[in-house]
Amino acid sequence: MLNLRRPFRKLLNLKIFNLGIRAKLMFIILGITMLLTLALMLYVHTILRAALAEQLDHKTISIARNVAARSMEPILTNNIFALHQVAYNTLENNDDVYYVFFEDGAGHILVHTFKDYFPPDLLGIKRSLTGKEYDMKKFMTEEGVLRDIAIPVDYENEPQKIARIGLIDYSLQSALVTATRQLLLIALAVFLITSAIVYILTTIIAIKPINYLLYSVQAVAKGDLSQQVKVSSHDEISKLAAAFNVMTQRLAETRKVRDQLMKKLIYSQEEERRRISRELHDETGQSLMTMMIALRFLEESKDLSELKHRTEEFRSILKQSIEQVRLMAWNLTPTLLADLGLKNALESFIKKINKNRDWEISLQVKGLDNKRLAPEIEISAYRIVQEAMTNIAKHAQASKVSICLSCSEQTLEITIKDNGKGFNTDKLKTEQGFAAGLGLISMQERVALLKGTFDIKSKPARGTTIFVVLPLEIAEEKILSADG
Numbered sequence: 001m002l003n004l005r006r007p008f009r010k011l012l013n014l015k016i017f018n019l020g021i022r023a024k025l026m027f028i029i030l031g032i033t034m035l036l037t038l039a040l041m042l043y044v045h046t047i048l049r050a051a052l053a054e055q056l057d058h059k060t061i062s063i064a065r066n067v068a069a070r071s072m073e074p075i076l077t078n079n080i081f082a083l084h085q086v087a088y089n090t091l092e093n094n095d096d097v098y099y100v101f102f103e104d105g106a107g108h109i110l111v112h113t114f115k116d117y118f119p120p121d122l123l124g125i126k127r128s129l130t131g132k133e134y135d136m137k138k139f140m141t142e143e144g145v146l147r148d149i150a151i152p153v154d155y156e157n158e159p160q161k162i163a164r165i166g167l168i169d170y171s172l173q174s175a176l177v178t179a180t181r182q183l184l185l186i187a188l189a190v191f192l193i194t195s196a197i198v199y200i201l202t203t204i205i206a207i208k209p210i211n212y213l214l215y216s217v218q219a220v221a222k223g224d225l226s227q228q229v230k231v232s233s234h235d236e237i238s239k240l241a242a243a244f245n246v247m248t249q250r251l252a253e254t255r256k257v258r259d260q261l262m263k264k265l266i267y268s269q270e271e272e273r274r275r276i277s278r279e280l281h282d283e284t285g286q287s288l289m290t291m292m293i294a295l296r297f298l299e300e301s302k303d304l305s306e307l308k309h310r311t312e313e314f315r316s317i318l319k320q321s322i323e324q325v326r327l328m329a330w331n332l333t334p335t336l337l338a339d340l341g342l343k344n345a346l347e348s349f350i351k352k353i354n355k356n357r358d359w360e361i362s363l364q365v366k367g368l369d370n371k372r373l374a375p376e377i378e379i380s381a382y383r384i385v386q387e388a389m390t391n392i393a394k395h396a397q398a399s400k401v402s403i404c405l406s407c408s409e410q411t412l413e414i415t416i417k418d419n420g421k422g423f424n425t426d427k428l429k430t431e432q433g434f435a436a437g438l439g440l441i442s443m444q445e446r447v448a449l450l451k452g453t454f455d456i457k458s459k460p461a462r463g464t465t466i467f468v469v470l471p472l473e474i475a476e477e478k479i480l481s482a483d484g
Protein backbone atom coordinates (compact mmCIF):
# COMPACT_ATOMS: atom_id res chain seq x y z
CA MET A 1 0.00 0.00 0.00
CA LEU A 2 1.13 3.50 -0.70
CA ASN A 3 2.60 5.10 2.38
CA LEU A 4 1.21 8.61 2.39
CA ARG A 5 2.98 9.54 5.54
CA ARG A 6 6.46 9.23 4.11
CA PRO A 7 6.50 12.38 1.95
CA PHE A 8 4.95 14.20 4.88
CA ARG A 9 7.66 12.99 7.21
CA LYS A 10 10.27 13.95 4.65
CA LEU A 11 8.78 17.43 4.56
CA LEU A 12 8.96 17.63 8.35
CA ASN A 13 12.58 16.51 8.29
CA LEU A 14 13.52 19.39 6.02
CA LYS A 15 16.23 21.62 7.45
CA ILE A 16 13.93 24.66 7.55
CA PHE A 17 11.88 23.11 10.36
CA ASN A 18 15.01 22.94 12.51
CA LEU A 19 15.71 26.66 12.12
CA GLY A 20 14.99 29.27 14.75
CA ILE A 21 11.72 31.21 14.78
CA ARG A 22 13.29 34.32 13.28
CA ALA A 23 14.85 32.38 10.41
CA LYS A 24 11.52 30.66 9.75
CA LEU A 25 9.60 33.92 9.79
CA MET A 26 12.14 35.59 7.54
CA PHE A 27 12.09 32.64 5.18
CA ILE A 28 8.30 32.79 4.92
CA ILE A 29 7.91 36.57 4.70
CA LEU A 30 10.80 37.08 2.29
CA GLY A 31 9.64 34.14 0.19
CA ILE A 32 6.16 35.63 -0.12
CA THR A 33 7.56 39.11 -0.81
CA MET A 34 9.85 37.79 -3.52
CA LEU A 35 7.05 35.82 -5.15
CA LEU A 36 4.80 38.88 -5.17
CA THR A 37 7.58 41.10 -6.51
CA LEU A 38 8.37 38.62 -9.27
CA ALA A 39 4.71 38.33 -10.22
CA LEU A 40 4.45 42.13 -10.31
CA MET A 41 7.59 42.36 -12.45
CA LEU A 42 6.22 39.82 -14.88
CA TYR A 43 2.96 41.74 -15.09
CA VAL A 44 4.67 45.10 -15.68
CA HIS A 45 6.95 43.49 -18.24
CA THR A 46 4.00 42.05 -20.18
CA ILE A 47 2.04 45.29 -20.16
CA LEU A 48 5.09 47.29 -21.18
CA ARG A 49 5.90 44.92 -24.00
CA ALA A 50 2.31 45.12 -25.33
CA ALA A 51 2.32 48.94 -25.14
CA LEU A 52 5.69 49.22 -26.87
CA ALA A 53 4.64 46.75 -29.56
CA GLU A 54 1.53 48.79 -30.31
CA GLN A 55 3.61 51.93 -30.46
CA LEU A 56 5.98 50.22 -32.88
CA ASP A 57 3.03 49.16 -35.08
CA HIS A 58 1.96 52.80 -35.36
CA LYS A 59 5.52 53.86 -36.10
CA THR A 60 5.80 51.25 -38.87
CA ILE A 61 2.56 52.42 -40.49
CA SER A 62 3.57 56.07 -40.32
CA ILE A 63 7.00 55.32 -41.86
CA ALA A 64 5.28 53.34 -44.63
CA ARG A 65 2.90 56.23 -45.40
CA ASN A 66 5.81 58.61 -45.44
CA VAL A 67 7.78 56.40 -47.85
CA ALA A 68 4.72 55.96 -50.10
CA ALA A 69 4.14 59.72 -50.26
CA ARG A 70 7.75 60.54 -50.96
CA SER A 71 8.24 57.84 -53.61
CA MET A 72 5.09 58.65 -55.57
CA GLU A 73 6.77 61.18 -57.83
CA PRO A 74 10.03 59.24 -58.56
CA ILE A 75 7.91 56.18 -59.44
CA LEU A 76 5.65 58.13 -61.81
CA THR A 77 8.63 59.79 -63.46
CA ASN A 78 10.62 56.56 -63.34
CA ASN A 79 13.44 58.34 -61.47
CA ILE A 80 15.40 55.41 -60.03
CA PHE A 81 17.99 57.64 -58.41
CA ALA A 82 15.41 59.64 -56.48
CA LEU A 83 13.77 56.35 -55.47
CA HIS A 84 17.14 55.18 -54.12
CA GLN A 85 17.43 58.31 -52.08
CA VAL A 86 14.00 57.87 -50.56
CA ALA A 87 14.95 54.28 -49.62
CA TYR A 88 18.34 55.08 -48.07
CA ASN A 89 17.01 58.19 -46.28
CA THR A 90 14.39 56.08 -44.60
CA LEU A 91 16.96 53.46 -43.61
CA GLU A 92 19.34 56.03 -42.12
CA ASN A 93 16.79 58.09 -40.27
CA ASN A 94 15.19 55.16 -38.41
CA ASP A 95 17.25 52.78 -36.31
CA ASP A 96 14.55 50.11 -36.37
CA VAL A 97 14.22 50.04 -40.20
CA TYR A 98 16.01 46.98 -41.55
CA TYR A 99 15.25 47.26 -45.23
CA VAL A 100 13.27 49.23 -47.81
CA PHE A 101 12.54 48.04 -51.34
CA PHE A 102 10.16 48.71 -54.20
CA GLU A 103 8.63 46.12 -56.52
CA ASP A 104 6.80 46.67 -59.74
CA GLY A 105 3.94 44.27 -59.07
CA ALA A 106 5.17 41.69 -61.57
CA GLY A 107 7.83 40.21 -59.32
CA HIS A 108 10.67 42.60 -60.21
CA ILE A 109 12.62 44.67 -57.68
CA LEU A 110 13.07 48.29 -58.69
CA VAL A 111 15.29 49.43 -55.79
CA HIS A 112 16.41 47.78 -52.53
CA THR A 113 18.66 48.65 -49.59
CA PHE A 114 20.33 45.25 -49.10
CA LYS A 115 24.09 45.45 -49.55
CA ASP A 116 24.76 42.76 -52.14
CA TYR A 117 22.19 39.99 -51.78
CA PHE A 118 18.42 40.21 -51.84
CA PRO A 119 16.78 37.45 -49.75
CA PRO A 120 14.34 35.71 -52.17
CA ASP A 121 12.02 34.70 -49.27
CA LEU A 122 10.86 38.30 -49.05
CA LEU A 123 9.32 38.19 -52.54
CA GLY A 124 7.59 34.94 -51.77
CA ILE A 125 5.41 36.57 -49.13
CA LYS A 126 1.95 36.99 -50.68
CA ARG A 127 0.43 40.47 -50.24
CA SER A 128 -3.18 41.25 -50.94
CA LEU A 129 -3.71 44.97 -51.03
CA THR A 130 -7.09 45.13 -52.71
CA GLY A 131 -9.28 47.59 -50.82
CA LYS A 132 -6.61 48.18 -48.14
CA GLU A 133 -4.32 51.09 -47.43
CA TYR A 134 -1.46 48.77 -46.39
CA ASP A 135 -0.73 45.18 -45.33
CA MET A 136 1.49 44.45 -42.30
CA LYS A 137 2.80 41.01 -41.30
CA LYS A 138 4.98 39.98 -38.34
CA PHE A 139 7.67 37.25 -38.35
CA MET A 140 10.01 35.93 -35.71
CA THR A 141 13.65 36.20 -36.81
CA GLU A 142 16.95 35.61 -35.04
CA GLU A 143 17.32 39.34 -34.44
CA GLY A 144 13.83 39.90 -33.11
CA VAL A 145 10.28 40.45 -34.39
CA LEU A 146 10.25 41.63 -38.02
CA ARG A 147 7.36 43.86 -39.06
CA ASP A 148 7.03 43.71 -42.84
CA ILE A 149 4.65 46.27 -44.31
CA ALA A 150 3.57 46.59 -47.94
CA ILE A 151 1.98 49.83 -49.20
CA PRO A 152 0.96 50.75 -52.81
CA VAL A 153 2.78 53.72 -54.29
CA ASP A 154 0.77 54.48 -57.43
CA TYR A 155 -2.93 53.80 -57.64
CA GLU A 156 -3.62 54.49 -61.28
CA ASN A 157 -1.53 51.87 -63.08
CA GLU A 158 -1.96 48.11 -63.12
CA PRO A 159 -0.10 46.17 -61.80
CA GLN A 160 0.42 48.39 -58.77
CA LYS A 161 3.92 49.32 -57.70
CA ILE A 162 4.53 48.58 -54.04
CA ALA A 163 6.92 49.86 -51.38
CA ARG A 164 8.00 47.31 -48.77
CA ILE A 165 9.55 48.32 -45.46
CA GLY A 166 10.91 45.98 -42.78
CA LEU A 167 11.40 46.99 -39.12
CA ILE A 168 13.08 44.94 -36.40
CA ASP A 169 12.07 45.83 -32.80
CA TYR A 170 15.56 46.82 -31.59
CA SER A 171 14.33 49.89 -29.70
CA LEU A 172 11.57 47.84 -28.05
CA GLN A 173 14.10 45.22 -26.98
CA SER A 174 16.52 47.70 -25.49
CA ALA A 175 13.69 49.55 -23.71
CA LEU A 176 12.55 46.26 -22.22
CA VAL A 177 16.08 45.35 -21.10
CA THR A 178 16.48 48.72 -19.39
CA ALA A 179 13.09 48.43 -17.74
CA THR A 180 13.83 44.87 -16.56
CA ARG A 181 17.16 45.95 -15.11
CA GLN A 182 15.48 48.74 -13.19
CA LEU A 183 12.72 46.43 -11.98
CA LEU A 184 15.36 43.97 -10.75
CA LEU A 185 17.11 46.74 -8.87
CA ILE A 186 13.83 47.74 -7.26
CA ALA A 187 13.19 44.09 -6.34
CA LEU A 188 16.62 43.86 -4.76
CA ALA A 189 15.99 47.03 -2.77
CA VAL A 190 12.59 45.69 -1.66
CA PHE A 191 14.27 42.43 -0.62
CA LEU A 192 16.96 44.17 1.41
CA ILE A 193 14.58 46.61 3.09
CA THR A 194 12.06 43.86 3.88
CA SER A 195 14.86 41.69 5.30
CA ALA A 196 16.03 44.46 7.58
CA ILE A 197 12.50 45.31 8.75
CA VAL A 198 11.55 41.68 9.36
CA TYR A 199 14.81 41.06 11.21
CA ILE A 200 14.40 44.05 13.49
CA LEU A 201 10.67 43.52 14.10
CA THR A 202 10.99 39.80 14.85
CA THR A 203 13.81 40.59 17.24
CA ILE A 204 11.76 43.18 19.08
CA ILE A 205 8.40 41.38 18.98
CA ALA A 206 9.41 37.77 19.46
CA ILE A 207 13.05 36.86 19.86
CA LYS A 208 13.97 39.12 22.77
CA PRO A 209 10.91 38.32 24.91
CA ILE A 210 11.19 34.62 24.08
CA ASN A 211 14.87 34.53 24.99
CA TYR A 212 14.11 36.34 28.21
CA LEU A 213 11.38 33.84 29.00
CA LEU A 214 13.63 30.96 28.05
CA TYR A 215 16.33 32.23 30.37
CA SER A 216 13.81 32.38 33.23
CA VAL A 217 12.42 28.93 32.47
CA GLN A 218 15.92 27.50 32.48
CA ALA A 219 16.61 29.16 35.80
CA VAL A 220 13.40 27.63 37.21
CA ALA A 221 14.46 24.25 35.84
CA LYS A 222 17.63 24.62 37.87
CA GLY A 223 15.53 25.25 40.97
CA ASP A 224 15.56 29.05 41.23
CA LEU A 225 11.91 29.90 41.90
CA SER A 226 12.51 33.62 42.46
CA GLN A 227 12.30 34.27 38.70
CA GLN A 228 9.73 36.80 37.53
CA VAL A 229 9.46 37.88 33.90
CA LYS A 230 8.58 41.49 33.04
CA VAL A 231 5.22 41.67 31.24
CA SER A 232 5.21 44.69 28.94
CA SER A 233 2.38 44.17 26.44
CA HIS A 234 -0.74 42.07 25.90
CA ASP A 235 0.38 39.72 23.17
CA GLU A 236 0.60 35.93 23.44
CA ILE A 237 4.19 35.97 24.65
CA SER A 238 3.27 38.40 27.41
CA LYS A 239 0.34 36.21 28.38
CA LEU A 240 2.74 33.27 28.50
CA ALA A 241 5.09 35.32 30.66
CA ALA A 242 2.24 36.26 33.01
CA ALA A 243 1.19 32.61 33.27
CA PHE A 244 4.80 31.69 33.92
CA ASN A 245 4.98 34.26 36.74
CA VAL A 246 1.83 32.88 38.35
CA MET A 247 3.21 29.36 37.99
CA THR A 248 6.54 30.17 39.66
CA GLN A 249 4.77 32.04 42.45
CA ARG A 250 2.52 29.07 43.11
CA LEU A 251 5.47 26.71 42.96
CA ALA A 252 7.40 28.87 45.40
CA GLU A 253 4.41 28.99 47.77
CA THR A 254 3.92 25.23 47.57
CA ARG A 255 7.57 24.65 48.16
CA LYS A 256 7.50 26.93 51.19
CA VAL A 257 4.53 25.09 52.67
CA ARG A 258 6.17 21.73 51.97
CA ASP A 259 9.39 22.89 53.60
CA GLN A 260 7.54 24.04 56.68
CA LEU A 261 5.56 20.85 56.79
CA MET A 262 8.75 18.85 56.50
CA LYS A 263 10.38 20.77 59.36
CA LYS A 264 7.28 20.38 61.44
CA LEU A 265 7.18 16.66 60.65
CA ILE A 266 10.79 16.15 61.67
CA TYR A 267 10.27 18.21 64.78
CA SER A 268 7.11 16.39 65.79
CA GLN A 269 8.75 13.04 65.15
CA GLU A 270 11.53 14.01 67.55
CA GLU A 271 8.97 15.27 70.01
CA GLU A 272 7.06 12.01 69.79
CA ARG A 273 10.21 9.99 70.49
CA ARG A 274 11.01 12.17 73.46
CA ARG A 275 7.50 11.64 74.76
CA ILE A 276 7.69 7.87 74.31
CA SER A 277 11.07 7.76 75.97
CA ARG A 278 9.77 9.83 78.87
CA GLU A 279 6.70 7.67 79.23
CA LEU A 280 8.78 4.50 79.08
CA HIS A 281 11.15 5.84 81.67
CA ASP A 282 8.75 7.62 83.99
CA GLU A 283 5.76 5.34 83.85
CA THR A 284 6.56 1.89 82.51
CA GLY A 285 10.01 1.83 84.11
CA GLN A 286 8.55 3.10 87.34
CA SER A 287 5.82 0.46 87.28
CA LEU A 288 8.33 -2.31 86.64
CA MET A 289 10.43 -1.00 89.51
CA THR A 290 7.39 -1.02 91.80
CA MET A 291 6.62 -4.57 90.68
CA MET A 292 10.17 -5.60 91.51
CA ILE A 293 9.75 -4.30 95.04
CA ALA A 294 6.33 -5.84 95.33
CA LEU A 295 7.78 -9.16 94.22
CA ARG A 296 10.39 -8.96 96.98
CA PHE A 297 7.62 -8.29 99.53
CA LEU A 298 5.79 -11.23 98.07
CA GLU A 299 8.77 -13.47 98.72
CA GLU A 300 9.02 -12.27 102.27
CA SER A 301 5.37 -12.78 103.14
CA LYS A 302 5.01 -15.01 106.18
CA ASP A 303 1.61 -16.52 105.91
CA LEU A 304 -0.98 -17.29 103.33
CA SER A 305 -3.27 -14.31 104.06
CA GLU A 306 -0.35 -11.89 103.75
CA LEU A 307 0.67 -13.59 100.52
CA LYS A 308 -2.88 -13.24 99.20
CA HIS A 309 -3.00 -9.58 100.15
CA ARG A 310 0.32 -8.78 98.50
CA THR A 311 -0.59 -10.76 95.34
CA GLU A 312 -3.68 -8.59 95.16
CA GLU A 313 -1.55 -5.46 95.32
CA PHE A 314 0.85 -6.87 92.77
CA ARG A 315 -1.99 -7.61 90.36
CA SER A 316 -3.33 -4.07 90.59
CA ILE A 317 0.12 -2.62 89.81
CA LEU A 318 0.41 -5.03 86.87
CA LYS A 319 -3.04 -4.06 85.63
CA GLN A 320 -2.12 -0.41 85.75
CA SER A 321 1.07 -1.07 83.78
CA ILE A 322 -0.76 -3.05 81.13
CA GLU A 323 -3.23 -0.18 80.81
CA GLN A 324 -0.37 2.30 80.40
CA VAL A 325 1.40 0.24 77.74
CA ARG A 326 -1.87 -0.20 75.86
CA LEU A 327 -2.54 3.52 75.93
CA MET A 328 0.96 4.23 74.72
CA ALA A 329 0.65 1.73 71.90
CA TRP A 330 -2.74 3.10 70.96
CA ASN A 331 -1.42 6.65 70.90
CA LEU A 332 1.38 5.61 68.59
CA THR A 333 -0.93 4.19 66.03
CA PRO A 334 -4.56 3.30 66.30
CA THR A 335 -4.33 -0.49 65.94
CA LEU A 336 -8.08 -0.68 66.05
CA LEU A 337 -8.15 1.04 62.70
CA ALA A 338 -6.20 -1.75 61.06
CA ASP A 339 -8.09 -4.46 62.93
CA LEU A 340 -11.65 -3.25 63.05
CA GLY A 341 -11.96 -0.47 60.49
CA LEU A 342 -12.67 3.24 60.44
CA LYS A 343 -16.07 3.21 62.14
CA ASN A 344 -14.95 1.26 65.22
CA ALA A 345 -11.68 3.16 65.53
CA LEU A 346 -13.48 6.51 65.42
CA GLU A 347 -16.06 5.35 67.98
CA SER A 348 -13.31 4.26 70.30
CA PHE A 349 -11.39 7.53 69.72
CA ILE A 350 -14.47 9.60 70.53
CA LYS A 351 -15.10 7.57 73.67
CA LYS A 352 -11.54 8.27 74.81
CA ILE A 353 -11.53 12.02 74.23
CA ASN A 354 -15.01 12.39 75.66
CA LYS A 355 -13.75 11.57 79.12
CA ASN A 356 -13.41 14.59 81.44
CA ARG A 357 -15.05 16.96 78.92
CA ASP A 358 -18.37 18.74 79.06
CA TRP A 359 -19.06 18.92 75.35
CA GLU A 360 -21.56 16.90 73.45
CA ILE A 361 -20.15 14.87 70.56
CA SER A 362 -22.27 13.12 67.99
CA LEU A 363 -20.69 10.70 65.55
CA GLN A 364 -22.70 9.61 62.55
CA VAL A 365 -21.35 7.08 60.07
CA LYS A 366 -23.31 6.16 56.95
CA GLY A 367 -22.59 3.40 54.45
CA LEU A 368 -19.57 2.02 56.24
CA ASP A 369 -20.92 -0.73 58.51
CA ASN A 370 -18.72 -3.66 57.59
CA LYS A 371 -17.07 -2.05 54.64
CA ARG A 372 -13.31 -1.64 54.58
CA LEU A 373 -11.71 1.14 52.57
CA ALA A 374 -8.20 1.40 51.19
CA PRO A 375 -5.68 1.81 54.06
CA GLU A 376 -4.56 5.27 52.96
CA ILE A 377 -8.16 6.48 52.89
CA GLU A 378 -8.89 5.04 56.34
CA ILE A 379 -5.77 6.45 57.96
CA SER A 380 -6.27 9.85 56.30
CA ALA A 381 -9.90 10.06 57.37
CA TYR A 382 -8.91 9.07 60.89
CA ARG A 383 -6.11 11.62 61.11
CA ILE A 384 -8.31 14.37 59.69
CA VAL A 385 -10.93 13.75 62.38
CA GLN A 386 -8.18 13.52 64.99
CA GLU A 387 -6.58 16.82 63.96
CA ALA A 388 -9.95 18.57 63.72
CA MET A 389 -10.87 17.34 67.21
CA THR A 390 -7.50 18.47 68.57
CA ASN A 391 -8.15 21.93 67.16
CA ILE A 392 -11.64 22.04 68.58
CA ALA A 393 -10.33 21.03 71.99
CA LYS A 394 -7.51 23.53 71.76
CA HIS A 395 -9.14 26.56 70.17
CA ALA A 396 -12.90 26.34 69.77
CA GLN A 397 -14.42 26.25 73.29
CA ALA A 398 -17.37 24.49 71.71
CA SER A 399 -20.29 22.91 73.52
CA LYS A 400 -21.47 20.81 70.60
CA VAL A 401 -19.47 18.90 68.02
CA SER A 402 -20.85 16.75 65.25
CA ILE A 403 -18.80 14.40 63.10
CA CYS A 404 -20.43 12.90 60.06
CA LEU A 405 -18.93 10.37 57.65
CA SER A 406 -20.85 9.32 54.59
CA CYS A 407 -19.52 6.70 52.22
CA SER A 408 -20.88 6.15 48.72
CA GLU A 409 -19.61 4.06 45.80
CA GLN A 410 -17.21 6.76 44.69
CA THR A 411 -16.51 9.04 47.63
CA LEU A 412 -16.11 9.35 51.35
CA GLU A 413 -17.44 12.64 52.72
CA ILE A 414 -16.35 13.88 56.10
CA THR A 415 -18.02 16.81 57.85
CA ILE A 416 -16.81 18.06 61.24
CA LYS A 417 -18.81 20.88 62.72
CA ASP A 418 -18.46 22.76 66.00
CA ASN A 419 -20.37 25.63 67.55
CA GLY A 420 -17.28 27.24 69.05
CA LYS A 421 -15.81 30.68 68.70
CA GLY A 422 -14.63 30.23 65.11
CA PHE A 423 -11.87 32.23 63.45
CA ASN A 424 -11.02 34.25 60.37
CA THR A 425 -10.05 31.79 57.63
CA ASP A 426 -8.44 34.57 55.52
CA LYS A 427 -5.64 34.77 58.04
CA LEU A 428 -4.73 31.15 57.32
CA LYS A 429 -3.36 32.18 53.99
CA THR A 430 -0.95 34.71 55.40
CA GLU A 431 2.51 33.71 56.42
CA GLN A 432 1.62 34.16 60.06
CA GLY A 433 -1.17 31.65 59.50
CA PHE A 434 1.34 29.08 58.30
CA ALA A 435 3.64 29.87 61.15
CA ALA A 436 0.84 29.55 63.70
CA GLY A 437 0.46 25.86 63.09
CA LEU A 438 0.41 23.26 60.38
CA GLY A 439 -2.56 21.22 61.51
CA LEU A 440 -5.00 22.56 58.92
CA ILE A 441 -2.35 22.69 56.23
CA SER A 442 -1.27 19.11 56.78
CA MET A 443 -4.95 18.18 56.57
CA GLN A 444 -5.18 19.91 53.21
CA GLU A 445 -1.99 18.26 52.01
CA ARG A 446 -3.31 14.83 52.93
CA VAL A 447 -6.52 15.52 51.01
CA ALA A 448 -4.59 16.89 48.01
CA LEU A 449 -2.42 13.78 47.90
CA LEU A 450 -5.56 11.66 47.57
CA LYS A 451 -6.97 14.07 44.94
CA GLY A 452 -9.86 15.00 47.18
CA THR A 453 -11.34 18.39 48.08
CA PHE A 454 -10.99 20.32 51.32
CA ASP A 455 -13.19 23.16 52.45
CA ILE A 456 -13.27 25.07 55.71
CA LYS A 457 -15.96 27.55 56.70
CA SER A 458 -15.55 29.61 59.81
CA LYS A 459 -16.39 33.07 61.06
CA PRO A 460 -15.57 34.55 64.43
CA ALA A 461 -18.28 33.59 66.97
CA ARG A 462 -20.07 31.39 64.41
CA GLY A 463 -18.36 28.03 64.80
CA THR A 464 -16.31 26.09 62.31
CA THR A 465 -17.16 23.48 59.67
CA ILE A 466 -14.64 21.34 57.85
CA PHE A 467 -15.86 19.53 54.76
CA VAL A 468 -13.69 16.92 53.05
CA VAL A 469 -14.47 14.68 50.07
CA LEU A 470 -12.09 11.83 49.31
CA PRO A 471 -12.48 9.93 46.05
CA LEU A 472 -12.26 6.18 46.54
CA GLU A 473 -11.35 5.28 42.97
CA ILE A 474 -7.97 7.02 42.89
CA ALA A 475 -6.84 5.09 45.89
CA GLU A 476 -7.94 1.82 44.28
CA GLU A 477 -6.03 2.70 41.13
CA LYS A 478 -2.95 3.33 43.19
CA ILE A 479 -3.32 0.00 44.94
CA LEU A 480 -3.80 -1.80 41.64
CA SER A 481 -0.72 -0.18 40.13
CA ALA A 482 1.23 -0.96 43.28
CA ASP A 483 0.17 -4.62 43.03
CA GLY A 484 0.99 -4.84 39.36
Ligand SMILES: Nc1ncnc2c1ncn2[C@@H]1O[C@H](COP(=O)(O)OP(=O)(O)O)[C@@H](O)[C@H]1O
Nearest residue numbers: 391392395396422423436437438439440441464
Ligand atom coordinates in the same frame (compact mmCIF):
# COMPACT_ATOMS: atom_id res chain seq x y z
N1 LIG B 1 -12.27 24.55 65.30
C1 LIG B 1 -11.62 25.71 65.42
N2 LIG B 1 -12.16 26.73 66.14
C2 LIG B 1 -11.50 27.90 66.28
N3 LIG B 1 -10.32 28.17 65.72
C3 LIG B 1 -9.72 27.20 64.99
C4 LIG B 1 -10.33 25.95 64.80
N4 LIG B 1 -9.50 25.20 63.99
C5 LIG B 1 -8.45 25.96 63.73
N5 LIG B 1 -8.55 27.18 64.31
C6 LIG B 1 -7.63 28.30 64.18
O1 LIG B 1 -6.79 28.04 63.09
C7 LIG B 1 -5.43 28.10 63.48
C8 LIG B 1 -4.59 27.10 62.74
O2 LIG B 1 -4.86 25.79 63.13
P1 LIG B 1 -3.77 24.69 62.98
O3 LIG B 1 -3.30 24.78 61.61
O4 LIG B 1 -4.35 23.39 63.39
O5 LIG B 1 -2.59 25.15 63.90
P2 LIG B 1 -2.49 25.04 65.54
O6 LIG B 1 -3.61 24.18 65.97
O7 LIG B 1 -1.16 24.42 65.74
O8 LIG B 1 -2.58 26.45 66.00
C9 LIG B 1 -5.43 27.89 64.93
O9 LIG B 1 -4.38 28.55 65.56
C10 LIG B 1 -6.76 28.48 65.37
O10 LIG B 1 -6.62 29.88 65.58
Ligand SMILES: [Mg+2]
Nearest residue numbers: 391437439440
Ligand atom coordinates in the same frame (compact mmCIF):
# COMPACT_ATOMS: atom_id res chain seq x y z
MG1 LIG C 1 -3.99 22.31 65.24
